[in-house]
Amino acid sequence: MDQEAVAPGTVRPGGRTARVRESVLRAAGDLLAERGFAQLDLTEVAARAGAGKTTVYRRWQTPAGLVADLVAEMAETSLPHADTGSLREDLRANARLVVHTLTDLRQGRLFAALIAAATSDPDAAAALRHFYDVRLAEWTPCIHAAVSRGELPPGTDPRAVLSAVSAPLYYRLLASRDPLDDTVATTAADAAYVAARAGLFTAGDPPT
Template identity: 50%
Template structure:
């Protein structure tokens, strides 16, 4: 996943500078959204000279994309409850908690909104989500190994079905989402998977 956004992460930057700029970017996104994100504001908040920020990140899209790139490198606490139902419920609860969190939620929503309109941010978000999906597939692979789900089940499709309903409500219909809906989304994915809906063709 690292380096998935071409031209966004030029060499030579120190870890301290990059971390300071990333923290400032996330704070600005939380307060002002992507439309209000500027190089000048990030430079002032981070204490990094504006010329350096322009040279290394170029613009708001570069700042947002690099923040996502760094987030993709961080570990994601995957559940291991012993059942696929429990694991998927934990994953949907984790996704919902991320968007509902008073500190992280506004930033996460701003990045998703920006990805719809900006190709650079969109590419970075795509890579970020693919990385998270790849990690989450492990809970389905474990379930197949335990005999909970049919052999040949596509792990990615199971996870997409579980979390996709949340994203649809949050960003398409813009309806409220609560813990009960997150649980039902996970359960629906489990029922479908057990019925063989996600078994790959030819398996």
């Protein structure tokens, strides 16, 4: 198979090519956090990364292709899900991870830029959606385990529960700009936990 013919982000190279990719993705993340998606320029990325411009254009083709690879890398290298034996504690661990990411100086700006880009660029939107699909899939076993332990009713939708944890945290990042801290993380997790226990995230009609 011709490696250059496949979609950016679908091949994981080794050796020198892997080191070039790492440098390019780091440079792309820095520029994205500094200036946003609209000003992400492959020539400047190549210069910052110390990589050949031709190599960058041939491998990633467009800024959107580069962002897709960057987001895929972020999803794959994010921390694994918690396994505390308690759904409440698992959800709190999930919320703390989100808060840690969003309050990191570089990562928070990067996510804000990605989300802004996703509102107008279909490729950026697809890349961001892939990131969340991977992360939700990683944490889904926590919900299945809780159902097996009898903590949650059968038919609970894992994506709905996990989304309920992170949604108020992203709202603070993107809309209200209210502080993000451990207390906020705990509150978001506990609210999702109570709602899930009440059966609000099961298929069918909500309980009355």
